Amino acid sequence: MMQTALELFWEFFKIGLFAVGGGPATLPFLMELTKVKPWYTMEQLTNMIAISESTPGPLGLNMSTYAGFQTLGLFGGLVSSFGLVLPSVIIIILIARFLDNFSQNPYVKAAFYGVRPAVTALIAAAVLGLCRVSLFVEHNGKLTPAVGAVIIAVVVFGLLQVKRLKKLHPALWFLVGAVIGIVFRL
Amino acid sequence: MNDMKMLWQLYWAFLRIGGLTFGGGLTMLPMLKYELVEKKNWITEEELVDCYAIGQCTPGIIAVNTATFVGYKKKGVAGGIFSTLGMVTPSLVIITLVAACLENFMDNVWLQHALMGVRGIVCALMLNTVITLARKSLVDGFCCVMCGIVLLLCLLTDIPTILIVVVSALCGIIWEKIRLRFAREERP
Structure with missing residues (x-):
């Protein structure tokens, strides 16, 4: 140790x-x-x-x-x-x-x-x-996209380009991500 | 005795700053100004901006650098150390608590679903950070070329990060030298 x-x-x-x-x-x-x-x-x-x-x-x-x-x-x-x-x-x-x-x-x-x-x-x-x-999961040595996470990433990245949303606290985004993850069982 | 009191005041001031600001770096400036300039009158606003400039152009965490600098200006080496300890304390306590809780529930299925959603958010936020950074730092041709070369090197090879930082600093110095020489030769 x-x-x-x-x-x-x-x-x-x-x-x-x-x-x-x-x-x-x-x-x-x-x-x-x-x-x-x-x-x-x-x-x-x-x-x-x-x-x-x-x-x-x-x-x-x-x-x-x-x-x-x-x-x-x-x-x-x-x-x-x-x-x-x-x-x-x-x-x-x-x-x-x-x-x-x-x-x-x-x-x-x-x-x-x-x-x-x-x-x-x-x-x-x-x-x-x-x-x-x-965003990708390794499966039998092949990379397959984790579809849910990819969609969240793309959509939120797009939203972040909107000036008003840019200032939102990161914790708020994480909360949104967590809720979506639970609701859709990603 | 008076010295000790001042050291504790520095510790508490930076503990409050560290414990009440999210993200560090730039987001910390308003809080530093409120605590150090307006509330305590320890330094002037110009001095704070100077401290901050030094904090940004030295290696390490900007918030920690600024804390050490302000503490040193107020109470020497001990002041610098107490301010830094104040800045570190909230992170240490909060992160340890959150991490310990999270590790205990790692096997929970709901937590795993939630973290999968959070992953997407992390990617989006970090990509956004990169774009903001690129907008700020790529100000001319040299910077763009430099950034492009390093990006290729990072993606294609396994060059140690430390080496890249050191060499790029040297490149900056050499480039400035060359530029100055050309500027001098152009003059009659």
């Missing part, structure tokens, strides 16, 4: 150190973990996102705590969230103490100019992978 705890800490320390752009930027890293560690599956990750978006607190922190809990229970949640915030605390204190005008530094600006579109692509790829796992 101690071994897993240390690995958990190290993996989330790396996420805290390299996830540039906050919450959604942790998703590609969390997804990468499903491939290399036996801690949680992609299906569980989908549930983790839903819970993290509909509970208070920063999205990235919620997802990481959940991932830690999935791995080692309450202790795991503590370890992963500690690992995640430690680089932030160190970096921010160093910047606040030694670097004035950090966000105006031309090198920092140029680096972020390059990182931002790359992170967008990373998140896009992660979301595509997520959709593949969430």
Whole structure:
């Protein structure tokens, strides 16, 4: 268990150190973990996102705590969230103490100019992978679409393009999805 | 004694901010402004915007970065740590409770139906996040090319995410250098 705890800490320390752009930027890293560690599956990750978006607190922190809990229970949640915030605390204190005008530094600006579109692509790829796992069910080695979930995804995505509906709270959408899931026994 | 009191105040302020805002990042700004600028008078609005800018251009969770920065400005290293702990506490408590409940009912058929419906919603919301992000971050040709290349690399290969982040930062710096040099040469 101690071994897993240390690995958990190290993996989330790396996420805290390299996830540039906050919450959604942790998703590609969390997804990468499903491939290399036996801690949680992609299906569980989908549930983790839903819970993290509909509970208070920063999205990235919620997802990481959940991932830690999935791995080692309450202790795991503590370890992963500690690992995640430690680089932030160190970096921010160093910047606040030694670097004035950090966000105006031309090198920092140029680096972020390059990182931002790359992170967008990373998140896009992660979301595509997520959709593949969430909307398709593997059956005898063949992928078949989970029709109900696909219809919900397409319709809700369309609705989200309507300005008024865009502002609705994610938890409300999840509730709608859950009710539809129960009524139609998806 | 006075120091300790201030540290606890920082802890509680960020606990309230973390416990009352959903989603983090941008949605947290109004709440930060209300707690730190209007209610407590700890920092000015300009300082908050500065903190926020730093929080966004450093790695890690933006809300945590901002909390550490404000805490450090008020009470040094201990202030930064207490503010961060305040921000982490609600997530830890709430997520642990919800996750523990959910795990207990995982075998329930109704819960499984509900989660199947929720899956569709997760996909729709996340796709929407990607589109919003792309609109904001793809501001010129370089960004579009960069995004396209990385997307292809992600879909076709297994390059570690960390490597992509580091290399893309270097690309940004090199591209700016090249651009500046060309701008200088064009001038007579």
